[in-house]
Amino acid sequence: MRKLADFFGVLAAAVMLAAAAPALSQQPPPTGPAAQAEREMVQPGNNAPVWRDVRSGAPGYTTVQGIETGVLVQSRGQTWREARVPIAFWGGLLVAVALAGLAVFYAIRGSMGDVEKPGARMIRRFSPADRYAHWLLAISWTVLAVTGLIISFGKDLLLPVIGYTLFSWLAILSKGLHNFVGPILIIAVPWMFFQYVRDNGISAADFKWFGNIFGYFRGKETPSKRFNAGEKLVFWVVLTILTTILVITGLVLNFPNYGQGRSAMQNASMIHMVAAYIAMALAAVHIYLGTLGVRGAYRAMRFGEVSEHWAEHHHKLWYDEVKAGKARQKFADEVEKPATGEARTQTS
Amino acid sequence: MARMKFLCDAERCIECNGCVTACKNTNDVPWGVNRRRVVTVNDGVIGAEKSISVACMHCSDAPCMAVCPVDCFYRTEEGVVLHDKDLCIGCGYCFYACPFGAPQFPQAGAFGLRGKMDKCTFCAGGPEKDNSEAEFKKYGENRLAMGKLPACAEMCSTKALLGGDGDVISEIYRQRVLKRGRASDALWGWSTAYGAPPKQGATK
Numbered sequence: 001m002r003k004l005a006d007f008f009g010v011l012a013a014a015v016m017l018a019a020a021a022p023a024l025s026q027q028p029p030p031t032g033p034a035a036q037a038e039r040e041m042v043q044p045g046n047n048a049p050v051w052r053d054v055r056s057g058a059p060g061y062t063t064v065q066g067i068e069t070g071v072l073v074q075s076r077g078q079t080w081r082e083a084r085v086p087i088a089f090w091g092g093l094l095v096a097v098a099l100a101g102l103a104v105f106y107a108i109r110g111s112m113g114d115v116e117k118p119g120a121r122m123i124r125r126f127s128p129a130d131r132y133a134h135w136l137l138a139i140s141w142t143v144l145a146v147t148g149l150i151i152s153f154g155k156d157l158l159l160p161v162i163g164y165t166l167f168s169w170l171a172i173l174s175k176g177l178h179n180f181v182g183p184i185l186i187i188a189v190p191w192m193f194f195q196y197v198r199d200n201g202i203s204a205a206d207f208k209w210f211g212n213i214f215g216y217f218r219g220k221e222t223p224s225k226r227f228n229a230g231e232k233l234v235f236w237v238v239l240t241i242l243t244t245i246l247v248i249t250g251l252v253l254n255f256p257n258y259g260q261g262r263s264a265m266q267n268a269s270m271i272h273m274v275a276a277y278i279a280m281a282l283a284a285v286h287i288y289l290g291t292l293g294v295r296g297a298y299r300a301m302r303f304g305e306v307s308e309h310w311a312e313h314h315h316k317l318w319y320d321e322v323k324a325g326k327a328r329q330k331f332a333d334e335v336e337k338p339a340t341g342e343a344r345t346q347t348s
Numbered sequence: 349m350a351r352m353k354f355l356c357d358a359e360r361c362i363e364c365n366g367c368v369t370a371c372k373n374t375n376d377v378p379w380g381v382n383r384r385r386v387v388t389v390n391d392g393v394i395g396a397e398k399s400i401s402v403a404c405m406h407c408s409d410a411p412c413m414a415v416c417p418v419d420c421f422y423r424t425e426e427g428v429v430l431h432d433k434d435l436c437i438g439c440g441y442c443f444y445a446c447p448f449g450a451p452q453f454p455q456a457g458a459f460g461l462r463g464k465m466d467k468c469t470f471c472a473g474g475p476e477k478d479n480s481e482a483e484f485k486k487y488g489e490n491r492l493a494m495g496k497l498p499a500c501a502e503m504c505s506t507k508a509l510l511g512g513d514g515d516v517i518s519e520i521y522r523q524r525v526l527k528r529g530r531a532s533d534a535l536w537g538w539s540t541a542y543g544a545p546p547k548q549g550a551t552k
Contacts, residue, residue: 036396045528047358050389050398061391063365064382068449072387072402077445081411151417151439159419168435171418175437179461256440256453257460266444 031056068261080266084273088152091277095149098281102288105217112219113295113313120307122332123322125226125300133195134301137188141243142287143181145280147174152273179254185247192239199226200235223316226327234286242279246272305332350513351427352470352492354501355521356401359528360508363388363399367500367509371403374471374499375488378454383468384500401500401509404429404450404468412442412451412467426492427514428470433486438462470511471498 030039035049059070068074126134150158151174159167205222206229212222216230227235252260252268290297296310311319321327363386371377371384384403390396406429413421413429420435421442440462442451456463473490476483483490491498501511510517
């Protein structure tokens with residue numbers, strides 16, 4: 001009760017202040033050279049207009065060459081400093097919960113899907129170009145995620161364990177990898193996008209699929225085309241939206257010699273962090289399902305082929321299309337050349 | 349224990365950049381880095397022009413120290429904020445956080461790749477042995493260890509820039525302000541340069 005009363009007291013005071021604000025703000029405090037020149041005459045020694053200008057972040061004159069060297073005080077760094085604490089906390093928690101949730105799920109449920117029988121008829125699910133695009137992105141992305149996490153949380157989690165010298169070495173390595181692997185995404189993201197966009201169209205069936213998301217995790221999947229709605233979510237949200245944001249903001253941070261000021265970098269950094277945590281949490285689920293989570297999924301991306309049974313079980317509508325010859329993907333035995341020599345598990 | 353601070357008297361600074369030069373010379377500052385700079389507000393406007401020399405302010409709650417991902421900053425017993433270049437990874441976080449633009453990065457490679465951060469050390473060197481060759485190479489002279497004050501403040505021709513124990517320099521500044529009082533023409537213009545006009549008599 002006491003707290004509630006306090007709250008309303010503060011609220012009432014705030015309303016009164018807000019009402020009084022127009023009256024108070026009728027005479028804004030003087031700034032600028034003219035105000036200072038006048039102040040110098042009537043109140044010498046009182047440089048308030050100059051200090052207001054300094055505080056506003058407006059640049060003065062300086063002989064020192066460089067970006068924003070004329071700015072005496074840039075206040076937005078404080079906003080950045082304060083914002084990154086909750087971003088790191090909630091973002092880190094989101095990623096940690098995602099990883100822990102997947103670990104618990106794996107412990108309970110194990111890998112989903114049936115164990116494949118050798119000698120099954122195979123479907124060429126991913127072309128070599130599909131796979132190269134995916135792995136270029138996947139490997140770069142994973143390196144960036146891991147090095148980003150080391151830079152973000154190493155101070156709290158690793159440094160107390162491995163000590164200053166070793167952690168600094170690890171952080172230098174992480175920063176170097178992060179800065180040099182990052183620009184690879186300029187190629188990887190558009191390549192991935194145009195390689196996969198044809199089969200990632202969104203329809204009403206995708207919402208039905210999401211309605212049955214718990215069924216999916218119990219092994220009763222809603223039939224889907226080449227990609228199910230979960231994969232489409234990863235495509236549109238993680239790749240197309242978040243990773244594009246990460247690439248743009250990352251470039252602002254990565255190349256400090258193009259004249260962008262601190263506020264651009266501070267903003268880019270905050271957006272980069274928020275986008276990265278959401279993307280990592282979603283990507284964790286995608287990586288889990290593509291490796292440990294679903295039997296045969298990793299082989300599909302590694303070697304390009306899935307068994308008939310796998311296709312029917314996980315992508316029924318796509319399987320029907322392949323069978324009818326309507327899909328772009330064909331049965332492996334209908335294609336002349338093997339996808340990759342070493343990949344042909346059923347011929348060995 | 350002394351608590352080291354800089355204080356720049358905007359009424360006295362004449363924008364000679366002596367502090368900038370003294371710093372660069374004393375500390376052999378890396379190319380492209382200026383640990384100290386002089387900024388002039390209202391440049392060229394008579395009666396409104398004020399110059400202020402700025403460098404690392406050795407904050408009590410230093411933003412650079414708070415955001416550093418490798419925790420390479422430390423504060424000496426005298427309140428000087430220093431950093432360890434062996435640990436620094438050149439990420440730029442201190443540069444984002446600092447309001448004064450103190451942390452700067454020499455370009456270490458192509459594409460503006462950041463090297464080890466460099467900033468004003470209050471002429472107090474770094475974690476190495478006092479005035480060792482390694483310390484000088486990374487951070488410049490350790491004048492505090494020699495019993496001297498920062499080169500910029502000692503070099504200042506008008507004693508506008510004061511560096512030293514916060515209590516001492518703020519007392520000096522307070523005395524100055526008291527002495528100046530409200531005397532209108534004692535602050536700038538003719539009388540500052542040539543003394544008060546003889547017959548009128550200077551007000552206190």
